[in-house]
Amino acid sequence: MAMNKKFLPLFLLALPFGVEGVELPDIISDNAVLQQNSQAKLWGWAEPGKTVTVTPSWGDGKAYTAKADSKNGRWEVSVATPAASFTPQSIRFDDGTAPVSIGNLLIGEVWFCSGQSNMEMPLRGFWCQPVEGAAQAIAYSGKYPGIRVATVPKKAAYTPQERVEGKWQLSKPENAADFSALAYFFATSLTDMLDVPVGIISCAYGGSKVEGWMPKEKLDTYTGWDMAKEENDPAINEWERIGVMYNAMLRPVVGYTVKGFLWNQGESNVGRHNEYPSHQRDMVEIWRNEWGNQDLPFYFVELPGWKYGDGEETAAAYFRECQHRAAEMIPNSGIVCTSDLVYPHELEDIHASKKREIGERLAFMAASRTYGLPGIPHTYPSYKSVELNGPTALLRFNNADAGLNPNMNLPGFEVAGADKVFYPATATEDWNERTVTVSSDKVKDIKAVRYCFKNFAVGRMKDMYGMPLIPFRTDDWDDAKRAPVTENPQD
Numbered sequence: 001m002a003m004n005k006k007f008l009p010l011f012l013l014a015l016p017f018g019v020e021g022v023e024l025p026d027i028i029s030d031n032a033v034l035q036q037n038s039q040a041k042l043w044g045w046a047e048p049g050k051t052v053t054v055t056p057s058w059g060d061g062k063a064y065t066a067k068a069d070s071k072n073g074r075w076e077v078s079v080a081t082p083a084a085s086f087t088p089q090s091i092r093f094d095d096g097t098a099p100v101s102i103g104n105l106l107i108g109e110v111w112f113c114s115g116q117s118n119m120e121m122p123l124r125g126f127w128c129q130p131v132e133g134a135a136q137a138i139a140y141s142g143k144y145p146g147i148r149v150a151t152v153p154k155k156a157a158y159t160p161q162e163r164v165e166g167k168w169q170l171s172k173p174e175n176a177a178d179f180s181a182l183a184y185f186f187a188t189s190l191t192d193m194l195d196v197p198v199g200i201i202s203c204a205y206g207g208s209k210v211e212g213w214m215p216k217e218k219l220d221t222y223t224g225w226d227m228a229k230e231e232n233d234p235a236i237n238e239w240e241r242i243g244v245m246y247n248a249m250l251r252p253v254v255g256y257t258v259k260g261f262l263w264n265q266g267e268s269n270v271g272r273h274n275e276y277p278s279h280q281r282d283m284v285e286i287w288r289n290e291w292g293n294q295d296l297p298f299y300f301v302e303l304p305g306w307k308y309g310d311g312e313e314t315a316a317a318y319f320r321e322c323q324h325r326a327a328e329m330i331p332n333s334g335i336v337c338t339s340d341l342v343y344p345h346e347l348e349d350i351h352a353s354k355k356r357e358i359g360e361r362l363a364f365m366a367a368s369r370t371y372g373l374p375g376i377p378h379t380y381p382s383y384k385s386v387e388l389n390g391p392t393a394l395l396r397f398n399n400a401d402a403g404l405n406p407n408m409n410l411p412g413f414e415v416a417g418a419d420k421v422f423y424p425a426t427a428t429e430d431w432n433e434r435t436v437t438v439s440s441d442k443v444k445d446i447k448a449v450r451y452c453f454k455n456f457a458v459g460r461m462k463d464m465y466g467m468p469l470i471p472f473r474t475d476d477w478d479d480a481k482r483a484p485v486t487e488n489p490q491d
Contacts, residue, residue, distance in 0.1 A: 021098025
């Protein structure tokens with residue numbers, strides 16, 4: 001089958017090449033962070049058949065050996081790592097001819113961060129799209145010498161690759177502007193809580209679908225997804241192609257020992273929400289298999305508010321609902337709610353500026369669920385039940401034992417009758433019972449209630465820790481409509 005010329009150089013990278021001395025991938029370089037208390041996987045290339053001796057600076061001089069493959073010269077070894085420390089370490093790799101060493105290594109916690117543009121978005125922002133607090137984060141980045149970031153460049157290929165660029169960078173102003181903003185804020189929050197070095201592998205591609213991060217073998221089982229057909233269609237943009245990020249970006253760094261995965265993606269899959277939970281579940285299972293650990297946590301981010309066509313429509317709301325369904329389907333996973341982290345003026349900006357709060361919420365989830373730190377707020381109030389009483393509806397919630405706020409004039413609710421037309425609702429909270437009653441003079445017999453269930457809505461309901469109420473609907477209607485309203489008195 002002919003290869004699309006656009007991808008030919010990447011294909012050639014996979015061809016055999018000669019190796020003289022020990023060569024290491026970029027991900028195993030100076031300034032790296034290795035996962036503490038693990039069998040850290042290290043690999044590289046040497047002359048086929050050569051024995052490579054790997055000697056870390058810790059462990060009382062204990063050395064590890066591996067034999068380079070007789071065909072391609074690849075070798076790999078697992079090295080026992082100690083507890084986390086800010087003390088610099090080094091590793092020597094010797095094949096008997098041309099040894100190499102890497103230094104200024106730290107032992108700590110390593111997280112793999114992937115997805116599309118809202119994960120990729122650097123602290124310096126995108127064109128005319130800023131990250132809130134970027135100047136301060138960059139200016140003070142030198143306060144976190146234990147944070148290191150390896151950024152995998154955007155690549156695409158139709159065959160699995162062996163190598164990709166992306167060396168480890170120190171946290172300091174001259175580097176930080178190019179760090180993934182979300183991942184960096186996760187790292188600063190986590191290191192503040194754990195007081196250990198934190199390594200971030202940023203491997204994201206703006207516009208990519210979840211199917212872009214999966215292998216052809218799985219994609220071939222999906223109805224309506226044809227990787228071979230896309231390969232020969234020059235009209236398809238690189239970022240829209242499936243399988244190619246998996247081959248060119250993920251495969252070359254697979255197995256680098258990590259504590260878990262962070263994922264911020266979904267915009268490019270809006271409109272295909274029904275299949276998304278199973279596809280995301282499959283991706284996570286594949287990744288965990290690739291890393292050889294089915295227990296690796298997978299924490300991800302709720303789809304941001306954006307117009308997605310018309311801000312009043314609900315395609316994105318359906319997608320968010322299915323994201324939460326995916327969190328229920330995938331073992332050891334969790335989703336952070338972001339309904340409150342948009343400004344009204346960001347209706348037409350798919351890259352919302354509040355990345356610090358998202359990074360912090362992911363860190364809170366990891367601190368509580370992965371590291372077992374007690375008392376860290378990491379849950380969100382959510383819909384529990386509704387009691388329909390003609391012109392009123394009574395709502396109860398999970399994770400809201402202390403109530404919700406604001407206490408009066410609660411915004412964001414809508415109600416509908418049997419005609420399935422939704423109108424803005426007045427909502428009041430019973431502070432003693434921690435319930436919310438909604439009503440509208442437009443609906444005499446309420447059959448359904450929705451909260452922030454639209455493409456773009458600024459969620460203002462929160463618990464006492466400031467954690468937002470997850471958008472919800474009490475119905476299962478796919479043909480509902482929203483009454484034309486010029487002004488919502490509660491917004």
